[in-house]
Amino acid sequence: MSYDPAAILEGVPTGLFIGGQWRAAAGGATFAVTDPATGMEVAAVADAAPDDGMAALSAAAGAQAAWAATSPRERAELLRTAFEATIAQRERLATIMALEMGKPVAEAAGEVTYAAEFLRWFAEEASRVSGRFQQAPEGTLRILVSKRAVGPCLFITPWNFPLAMATRKIAPALAAGCTVVLKPAEATPLTSLAFAQILAEAGLPDGVVNVIPTSDAQPVTGPIIQDRRLRKLSFTGSTAVGKALLGEASQNVLRTSMELGGCAPFLVFEDADLDVALQAARAAKLRNIGEACTAANSFYVHESLAEEFAERLAAEFAALTVGPGLEPASEIGPIISEQQRERIVDLVHGATDDGARVLTGGEPIAGPGYFYPPTVLAEVAPGSEIMREEVFGPVAPVTTFREEDEVIALANASEMGLAGYVITRDLERVLRLTERLEVGMLGVNVGVLSNAAAPFGGVKHSGLGREGGAEGIEEFLETVYTALPA
Numbered sequence: 001m002s003y004d005p006a007a008i009l010e011g012v013p014t015g016l017f018i019g020g021q022w023r024a025a026a027g028g029a030t031f032a033v034t035d036p037a038t039g040m041e042v043a044a045v046a047d048a049a050p051d052d053g054m055a056a057l058s059a060a061a062g063a064q065a066a067w068a069a070t071s072p073r074e075r076a077e078l079l080r081t082a083f084e085a086t087i088a089q090r091e092r093l094a095t096i097m098a099l100e101m102g103k104p105v106a107e108a109a110g111e112v113t114y115a116a117e118f119l120r121w122f123a124e125e126a127s128r129v130s131g132r133f134q135q136a137p138e139g140t141l142r143i144l145v146s147k148r149a150v151g152p153c154l155f156i157t158p159w160n161f162p163l164a165m166a167t168r169k170i171a172p173a174l175a176a177g178c179t180v181v182l183k184p185a186e187a188t189p190l191t192s193l194a195f196a197q198i199l200a201e202a203g204l205p206d207g208v209v210n211v212i213p214t215s216d217a218q219p220v221t222g223p224i225i226q227d228r229r230l231r232k233l234s235f236t237g238s239t240a241v242g243k244a245l246l247g248e249a250s251q252n253v254l255r256t257s258m259e260l261g262g263c264a265p266f267l268v269f270e271d272a273d274l275d276v277a278l279q280a281a282r283a284a285k286l287r288n289i290g291e292a293c294t295a296a297n298s299f300y301v302h303e304s305l306a307e308e309f310a311e312r313l314a315a316e317f318a319a320l321t322v323g324p325g326l327e328p329a330s331e332i333g334p335i336i337s338e339q340q341r342e343r344i345v346d347l348v349h350g351a352t353d354d355g356a357r358v359l360t361g362g363e364p365i366a367g368p369g370y371f372y373p374p375t376v377l378a379e380v381a382p383g384s385e386i387m388r389e390e391v392f393g394p395v396a397p398v399t400t401f402r403e404e405d406e407v408i409a410l411a412n413a414s415e416m417g418l419a420g421y422v423i424t425r426d427l428e429r430v431l432r433l434t435e436r437l438e439v440g441m442l443g444v445n446v447g448v449l450s451n452a453a454a455p456f457g458g459v460k461h462s463g464l465g466r467e468g469g470a471e472g473i474e475e476f477l478e479t480v481y482t483a484l485p486a
């Protein structure tokens with residue numbers, strides 16, 4: 001191993017961050033954070049108990065009124081300071097992330113930039129919140145519409161983008177004047193804790209953001225969700241957990257934002273530029289080791305191009321270097337855990353049992369860590385499990401189609417509707433697909449669509465609400481109507 005986890009983690013906090021203080025968990029418990037490239041423990045992090053969750057909510061609720069009363073400019077400037085500090089610490093944050101999550105450092109640095117953009121974007125949006133003033137149509141009233149902060153928020157984030165999923169929620173919340181309790185994923189708490197340190201150093205008042213890692217989420221988050229002081233729940237993660245959380249949130253009639261699973265179709269039409277298709281496919285499939293909810297999941301390629309597409313994609317995948325994210329040569333890091341890797345193994349075996357042909361990859365890599373090679377499967381049956389289930393790994397299953405209507409029906413059969421990708425040179429077709437594909441986001445001749453200025457989110461079982469863009473801050477604002485005499 002060419003890196004030293006202890007050196008990487010020097011100065012990274014491992015406590016809970018509550019009310020501006022770093023503390024141990026109520027019972028003193030800790031849990032292990034492991035390096036997925038080795039399976040070895042790299043840190044012991046404070047394991048929040050239900051009492052700590054309540055303390056964090058009390059801190060957020062206590063800080064709410066004063067934070068909402070600050071000027072938009074003051075909040076914007078704090079976010080701007082945090083943006084600059086995050087960029088200044090890009091290498092450090094990227095290295096921490098590569099250690100606990102596994103992605104290559106260069107890719108992790110890209111995530112830091114993307115994550116920081118939410119701080120910059122919502123710094124700019126903070127001063128743009130406004131309402132309206134109008135006359136009732138009958139002339140009987142004057143109507144004043146204003147916006148105010150929703151109130152204390154609970155954020156539950158996943159491990160795949162440890163920093164960006166936190167800033168995408170925290171930045172608009174702070175811009176709107178909301179306070180926050182963040183429950184990061186148990187696999188990747190260190191990045192969030194390092195970010196909390198950045199916020200504190202940027203001058204964030206005590207209690208405005210609180211971070212409570214825990215190894216057992218529900219007993220900690222459940223009581224927070226039931227507490228009347230909480231006003232909003234924003235979650236990014238699996239559809240199964242999202243549904244359970246929506247059930248819990250209903251008891252307290254919380255505002256919710258849900259970024260849930262995806263199963264993005266990747267459609268290559270007969271008029272596609274194959275070079276563009278391959279470049280986009282590689283990005284949409286292998287970004288973040290395939291562990292992204294926007295990852296291309298099922299490749300539908302027009303029958304006239306399918307063979308060449310699959311063979312060229314396989315040749316590109318086969319040439320990539322798989323290894324620890326902290327080794328400079330690595331292009332594809334490990335899968336987050338043995339359990340996730342087992343899921344990928346089962347899906348690929350299921351596909352080959354149904355007649356799919358492995359063009360490259362197809363079996364896990366032996367040795368320490370949870371490595372799985374970039375894999376291309378050809379002749380996959382359109383309705384097979386690997387086309388319907390979110391793979392969350394570097395596997396591209398390819399199937400063929402003939403007609404546009406046929407492939408739209410195949411894509412729309414999914415209960416998910418987050419992202420979709422289309423490779424075509426036909427503008428009319430792009431417009432038809434924009435209207436007919438049941439997705440919240442559509443990439444046309446591009447493989448990466450995330451951007452802080454764009455509304456990220458899905459339809460159907462992929463979730464509720466949007467993050468980023470002008471829409472993102474609205475999720476943290478309540479609309480108030482004041483009726484006045486004419």
Ligand code: ADP
Binds near residue numbers: 239
């Ligand atoms: P993934 O499959 O990406 O790990 P999960 O939906 O399991 O997605 O996890 C996303 C986040 O939700 C993590 O922070 C995890 O700890 C948290 N989580 C999982 N189950 C629950 C639950 N029942 N209540 C609250 N949070 C949960």
